[in-house]
Amino acid sequence: xxxxxxxxxxxxxxxxxxxxxxxxxxxxxxxxxxxxxxxxxxxxxxxxxxxxxxxxxxxxxxxxxxxxxxxxxxxxxxxxxxxxxxxxxxxxxxxxxxxxxxxxxxxxxxxxxxxxxxxxxxxxxxxxxxxxxxxxxxxxxxxxxxxxxxxxxxxxxxxxxxxxxxxxxxxxxxxxxxxxxxxxxxxxxxxxxxxxxxxxxxxxxxxxxxxxxxxxxxxxxxxxxxxxxxxxxxxxxxxxxxxxxxxxxxxxxxxxxxxxxxxxxxxxxxxxxxxxxxxxxxxxxxxxxxxxxxxxxxxxxxxxxxxxxxxxxxxxxxxxxxxxxxxxxxxxxxxxxxxxxxxxxxxxxxxxxxxxxxxxxxxxxxxxxxxxxxxxxxxxxxxxxxxxxxxxxxxxxxxxxxxxxxxxxxxxxxxx
Numbered sequence: 001x002x003x004x005x006x007x008x009x010x011x012x013x014x015x016x017x018x019x020x021x022x023x024x025x026x027x028x029x030x031x032x033x034x035x036x037x038x039x040x041x042x043x044x045x046x047x048x049x050x051x052x053x054x055x056x057x058x059x060x061x062x063x064x065x066x067x068x069x070x071x072x073x074x075x076x077x078x079x080x081x082x083x084x085x086x087x088x089x090x091x092x093x094x095x096x097x098x099x100x101x102x103x104x105x106x107x108x109x110x111x112x113x114x115x116x117x118x119x120x121x122x123x124x125x126x127x128x129x130x131x132x133x134x135x136x137x138x139x140x141x142x143x144x145x146x147x148x149x150x151x152x153x154x155x156x157x158x159x160x161x162x163x164x165x166x167x168x169x170x171x172x173x174x175x176x177x178x179x180x181x182x183x184x185x186x187x188x189x190x191x192x193x194x195x196x197x198x199x200x201x202x203x204x205x206x207x208x209x210x211x212x213x214x215x216x217x218x219x220x221x222x223x224x225x226x227x228x229x230x231x232x233x234x235x236x237x238x239x240x241x242x243x244x245x246x247x248x249x250x251x252x253x254x255x256x257x258x259x260x261x262x263x264x265x266x267x268x269x270x271x272x273x274x275x276x277x278x279x280x281x282x283x284x285x286x287x288x289x290x291x292x293x294x295x296x297x298x299x300x301x302x303x304x305x306x307x308x309x310x311x312x313x314x315x316x317x318x319x320x321x322x323x324x325x326x327x328x329x330x331x332x333x334x335x336x337x338x339x340x341x342x343x344x345x346x347x348x349x350x351x352x353x354x355x356x357x358x359x360x361x362x363x364x365x366x367x368x369x370x371x372x373x374x375x376x377x378x379x380x381x382x383x384x385x386x387x388x389x390x391x392x393x394x395x396x397x398x399x400x401x402x403x404x405x406x407x408x409x410x411x412x413x414x415x416x
Contacts, residue, residue, distance in 0.1 A: 082111075082113055083113065083115065085113065092106045119186075120187075121187055121188050121189075122161070122183075122188065122189040127147070129143060129145065130142065130143075152202060155199075155202070157191070157195070162199050162203060163203075165179060165183075165191075165196055165199050165200070166200060166203045168182065169196075169200055170414075173410065173413050173414040176193045176196050176197065177193065179196055180193055180196060211250075214248050214249070214250055215250045215265075217247075217248050218243060218244070218245065218248040218249075218250050219265075219272050219273050221247070221248065221275060222275045222394075223275050223276045223278060223396065223397055224243050224244070224245060224266075224273060224275060224276075225242075225244055225245055225278045225279075225403040225404035226243050226244075226262070226277060226278070226279045226285060226404060227242050227279070227280070227404035227405055227408050228240065228241045228242065228257060228261075228284075229408055229411065231253060231411075233253065236255065237255070238253055238255045239253070239255070239257045239261075240252070240253055240408070240411050241253075241261050241265075242404055242407060242411065243265055244403065244404060244407045244408075245403065246403065249407050251411065252264075257284065258284055259284040259285075259286070259287040262284055262287050262288060266287075266288055269289060270287075270288045270289045270290045273288075273290065276290070276291040276293055276390055276394060276397050277290060277291070277292050277293070278292075278293040278294075278295070278397065278400075278403070278404070279292070279293075279295065279401055279404075280294065280295045280298045280401055281294055281295070281380065281384065291390055291393075291394070292387040292390060293387060293388075293391055293397050293398070293399070293401075294384050294387045294388055295399075296327055296388070296399045296400055297399075297401070297402060298400075298401070299377070299380070299381070299388075300323075300324065300327065302377055303320050303323065303324075303377060306320075306373060306374060306377065307320055309373075313373055315372060316372070316373055316374050319363070319367065319372075319374055319378070320374070323360075323363060323381070326356065326359055326360060326363065329356075330356050330391075330392055330399070331399060333352060333392055335348075336348040336349065349395075350393055352392055352393075353389045353390070353392045353393045356389045356392060357385050357386070357388075357389060360382075360385055360388065361382070361385065363381075364378050364381050364382050368382065
């Protein structure tokens with residue numbers, strides 16, 4: 001764009017003025033072309049067919065209907081396997097409906113199963129205990145029936161109903177009000193929410209010995225996956241702490257989210273557990289002094305989110321690519337050959353773990369102390385470098401903590 005003040009314009013020579021005018025003509029031609037482009041775009045927007053209705057972000061977009069393909073004919077039929085009948089009803093014609101003649105020996109023509117459930121109301125049994133006077137002993141005698149097979153203690157709710165309520169709460173994850181409505185709808189039974197809570201507390205005490213046994217078995221295992229999530233009890237916030245593996249789950253509810261809960265389970269110095277602890281990067285788990293595996297899925301997810309925030313940062317892309325390639329290389333490591341002695345295989349795994357640590361250090365060290373968008377994630381890798389490749393050293397350890405999150409999902413859903 002040509003810019004020149006009026007004072008300087010008087011100082012220009014004739015040749016300089018001619019050059020200036022030519023430049024202005026060129027700029028005018030460019031501006032005319034730009035005006036035509038903008039007018040074309042404006043006309044396209046004003047057409048009714050180009051007016052698209054803006055959809056709010058909180059509304060899901062419609063899914064395109066897929067073209068239905070013609071169903072392939074199966075070579076054989078797949079039908080429901082018949083269940084074992086609880087009762088059998090036989091249907092046989094005694095006489096011929098046409099001529100009223102006697103029919104011969106019956107044989108099965110076909111069978112049909114009907115599956116149904118009985119609609120039954122709750123049974124309320126009142127036990128009346130009589131007392132009778134003994135003229136010989138000069139006192140009244142009354143029986144002492146044993147109700148232990150029907151009810152627990154002096155509760156009015158029977159054991160079967162307690163089991164049903166506990167199953168609906170723990171297995172079906174139903175809220176307390178939903179359990180109350182279910183009992184009223186199907187069994188015409190009015191049970192208060194307070195009584196349902198009391199029943200759940202009683203059944204919880206029954207499982208306390210098994211609960212402690214689960215904790216002991218978990219602490220004697222090779223790996224524990226730990227995770228935590230928020231909860232609420234009696235109007236106060238708290239946290240569900242989950243310590244689990246593929247075989248056992250030990251769930252705690254505490255008002256603290258601090259490291260003291262980790263020490264409570266694993267010991268002050270981690271003496272209760274001699275295996276590998278698998279967690280995310282939450283600082284409370286730093287208390288454990290034993291073997292530790294941090295979750296790579298959490299780390300890579302943070303890198304992905306950072307790349308989405310800074311799509312044009314080439315340095316970030318290079319660093320993220322190197323980190324991801326190193327992780328894939330570590331994941332693809334299958335270990336030493338099986339024919340080698342156990343001690344040799346363990347030594348080779350330790351050497352391979354050290355090799356991956358050196359490679360990660362080589363990737364991260366050049367960016368240490370520099371102001372980059374990934375400086376925090378880069379520092380995290382170096383801080384926890386001793387806990388990122390434990391899965392290479394021990395073949396039974398996973399590189400992620402998805403096991404804990406999957407097991408904890410049941411608690412998260414029940415919390416809603």
